[in-house]
């Protein structure tokens with residue numbers, strides 16, 4: 001049993017207060033899968049163009065990430081996202097999106113991908129997310145999204161949200177989606193509109209995250225792992241979700257394991273932001289993640 005992850009596999013061009021990078025490897029499913037690979041052997045579902053280097057496939061395969069569900073269209077280009085964090089380190093500003101092969105992406109899950117324990121739709125258009133969720137036999141279905149889809153495909157996103165158990169969303173997006181001005185007001189509105197959503201993992205950038213269950217006392221907050229230098233926040237949300245779901249994949253889901261998972265997701269994503277692209281995430285270890293998990297846990301006790 002494993003975790004299947006749908007989302008983008010991309011080139012990223014990035015501007016942060018610590019410098020710029022051009023056409024480095026990225027993508028929502030790329031980051032989520034690498035993060036999850038510290039806990040399980042994920043199956044990545046995506047599409048790339050003929051320009052996607054085989055060395056990037058090797059990065060994934062070397063970590064036991066299954067890439068059989070990545071379609072390749074040799075005549076088209078890989079998705080390329082250009083983002084800036086110069087105005088606000090917590091908010092990615094999209095400067096350009098070359099959709100490339102993802103414009104015509106219809107996911108086809110093989111038997112292994114269909115039978116994964118958990119199916120996670122990392123950020124991608126809500127139609128391809130729904131197509132994957134409809135093929136999946138997972139016990140737990142989770143989804144992440146972004147402001148773009150709330151702005152241009154809200155109806156499709158709502159249809160897709162009716163299929164998920166766990167929603168990952170950030171603070172500005174949940175307010176935008178619900179037209180509420182408090183976070184709890186927004187959480188309550190989502191819970192009412194989508195009774196199928198059992199848990200909401202609310203991401204708050206450098207301020208950490210909160211997990212909301214349906215019971216009144218199911219609220220768990222952690223700060224982000226304290227770091228003095230954030231070189232590139234790209235992929236933080238994806239790594240948070242990948243680490244959280246990777247940790248949960250072979251566990252019984254209880255409020256206790258969910259709280260542990262939130263801290264593991266937080267610890268995993270703290271490595272991602274320490275360097276540009278996936279470099280720091282790739283160079284960490286399960287031991288280092290566990291050490292940060294224990295530090296985060298100690299910060300929560302009095």
Ligand code: AMP
Pocket residue numbers: 007008010011012026027028031081092097123124125148233234235236237238239
């Ligand atoms: P995060 O920083 O975790 O929110 O996600 C950043 C990643 O999302 C980058 O590596 C981008 O390639 C990817 N991304 C940005 N926009 C989109 C989009 N419209 N669809 C799919 N992936 C995207």
